[in-house]
Amino acid sequence: MPGGGKRIFVGAKTPTEAGQNLARNTVLLKIKSLPALPGQAIALKAFDVDDATDESADAGGVIDSNGRLGDDNFADYLATPKTGVFVASGLASHTATLDANGEALVEFRVGMQPGNNYRIAVTPFPTASNLNVLQVNNPAGPMHVTADAQQPPEFNGDISPLLTVWRKLHIEVDSMAAPPTSGPNANYVTGVADAVRTDRPQSSQSVVFTRQLPTSDRNQYQNGRIEIAGTSYPVLSSATPLPHEFPYHSFVVQGTIPGNVVHQPFKLYDDDGRLAAELGLPSLPMDGFSGQIVNGKALALTPGETVPGIKSAFSPAFILVVDANQMGINPRRTIPFSANRDLFDVLLEGVFDDAKDIGDSESFWAHTVTMGYQPAEHEDLDPHAEAPLVGVTAETPGTWHAHGFSVIYTETIRDTAYEGGIPASYQPANHFDLEQRYYRLLFGTIAHETGHAPGRNWENTDHNEQGLMQKGGNSITIPFTPQTLLRFRLSTSWRNGQP
Numbered sequence: 001m002p003g004g005g006k007r008i009f010v011g012a013k014t015p016t017e018a019g020q021n022l023a024r025n026t027v028l029l030k031i032k033s034l035p036a037l038p039g040q041a042i043a044l045k046a047f048d049v050d051d052a053t054d055e056s057a058d059a060g061g062v063i064d065s066n067g068r069l070g071d072d073n074f075a076d077y078l079a080t081p082k083t084g085v086f087v088a089s090g091l092a093s094h095t096a097t098l099d100a101n102g103e104a105l106v107e108f109r110v111g112m113q114p115g116n117n118y119r120i121a122v123t124p125f126p127t128a129s130n131l132n133v134l135q136v137n138n139p140a141g142p143m144h145v146t147a148d149a150q151q152p153p154e155f156n157g158d159i160s161p162l163l164t165v166w167r168k169l170h171i172e173v174d175s176m177a178a179p180p181t182s183g184p185n186a187n188y189v190t191g192v193a194d195a196v197r198t199d200r201p202q203s204s205q206s207v208v209f210t211r212q213l214p215t216s217d218r219n220q221y222q223n224g225r226i227e228i229a230g231t232s233y234p235v236l237s238s239a240t241p242l243p244h245e246f247p248y249h250s251f252v253v254q255g256t257i258p259g260n261v262v263h264q265p266f267k268l269y270d271d272d273g274r275l276a277a278e279l280g281l282p283s284l285p286m287d288g289f290s291g292q293i294v295n296g297k298a299l300a301l302t303p304g305e306t307v308p309g310i311k312s313a314f315s316p317a318f319i320l321v322v323d324a325n326q327m328g329i330n331p332r333r334t335i336p337f338s339a340n341r342d343l344f345d346v347l348l349e350g351v352f353d354d355a356k357d358i359g360d361s362e363s364f365w366a367h368t369v370t371m372g373y374q375p376a377e378h379e380d381l382d383p384h385a386e387a388p389l390v391g392v393t394a395e396t397p398g399t400w401h402a403h404g405f406s407v408i409y410t411e412t413i414r415d416t417a418y419e420g421g422i423p424a425s426y427q428p429a430n431h432f433d434l435e436q437r438y439y440r441l442l443f444g445t446i447a448h449e450t451g452h453a454p455g456r457n458w459e460n461t462d463h464n465e466q467g468l469m470q471k472g473g474n475s476i477t478i479p480f481t482p483q484t485l486l487r488f489r490l491s492t493s494w495r496n497g498q499p
């Protein structure tokens with residue numbers, strides 16, 4: 001856990017509380033004297049100690065620009081002073097009196113930005129102490145208050161453990177329903193075999209010819225299958241007729257199709273879902289997969305290895321990703337299935353936010369991730385020559401206000417993870433690799449898209465941050481760069497306070 005010390009999770013606990021804008025940014029400090037000093041006056045002072053970001057993970061001081069100096073907490077929407085304040089005094093300093101047991105409870109208010117950190121010094125010598133000599137701006141000098149549990153030997157009092165602000169980011173996972181097995185949205189096309197040639201173009205292969213099919217891209221059905229007369233054959237390549245040419249679609253399949261299937265109907269599938277069942281990949285609807293998305297997935301084919309969930313990517317920004325589905329605050333979880341729904345359906349809020357239940361605010365950070373299937377046909381990776389679109393985050397062009405949801409194209413992610421999937425890499429000996437690549441890309445894409453929401457940037461500005469924000473989706477094993485972590489830490493909400 002970055003930061004160490006103690007954590008305070010500021011912000012509302014539920015969306016209902018969020019409506020009242022409950023900041024919940026107060027801690028109760030417990031001061032105890034040993035031996036007990038009943039009735040003793042004490043003095044307290046709060047310090048904004050050095051940012052706890054590991055310097056080795058922040059080359060050039062992108063996040064922590066003043067090195068080991070303090071006074072580097074970030075401003076929040078409540079205008080909380082950098083040092084935090086004692087509730088009773090409204091200041092960074094406070095005096096109190098110990099009770100009959102020699103104890104006192106004092107309320108202290110912190111800022112709302114994740115990673116802001118504090119320590120509180122206390123002394124029973126309010127008038128004769130060196131409390132006011134404690135400092136955070138000279139690490140080499142005496143009386144320096146560090147961002148850990150150390151006590152400066154010269155101080156005649158005691159300094160609290162480190163206290164660091166964390167935010168919860170509530171992820172709502174919605175999903176398309178399962179693909180239907182019949183009807184207009186079923187993920188196959190039908191036709192009739194007009195002719196069949198066996199042992200063409202080589203032995204143990206066959207070519208099927210048909211006139212009646214929708215126009216398709218060349219090799220759209222490569223690695224798919226054709227079902228005819230009760231048998232399924234792998235499709236090796238496919239071709240569609242050009243105008244004024246031989247007017248037949250043709251499919252080269254592995255196997256010898258008997259000649260008596262001529263004039264019989266067939267069902268033709270592209271490579272969607274290839275090996276998904278064999279590898280136990282989750283299928284739509286995937287709202288029940290939210291726990292693994294957040295926390296990670298133990299690999300079935302690589303015992304002992306887990307692909308980390310999206311939580312791992314956000315914790316260096318002092319953000320704890322929370323599964324809102326498991327909190328029971330996401331009652332509507334599914335939208336209808338469509339094989340292809342394009343970018344504009346996302347940007348114009350067509351269907352993907354139809355089951356969105358949880359809003360984002362300054363006091364309650366939340367984001368909705370909707371698991372879809374494929375984008376527009378020209379970028380769904382059928383055929384493999386296309387450039388795939390694996391996810392989109394809805395934002396208003398120009399102002400780049402995020403709309404509070406991202407779309408994840410799960411089938412195109414599966415296809416991309418298997419990209420270059422020439423038949424040799426589909427062999428069982430390589431399945432462990434395909435499984436790992438799928439989950440890394442799936443979780444990486446969800447973290448990447450979720451990472452687009454805050455900051456009000458054009459997507460390419462976010463992409464220029466590199467790391468996990470690099471264009472085109474990424475592996476969850478690649479971390480967010482300091483530039484991205486800083487953007488998260490400066491945001492007032494996951495959509496930057498937009499209604």
Ligand SMILES: [Zn+2]
Pocket residue numbers: 448449452459463469470471472473
């Ligand atoms: Zn992107």
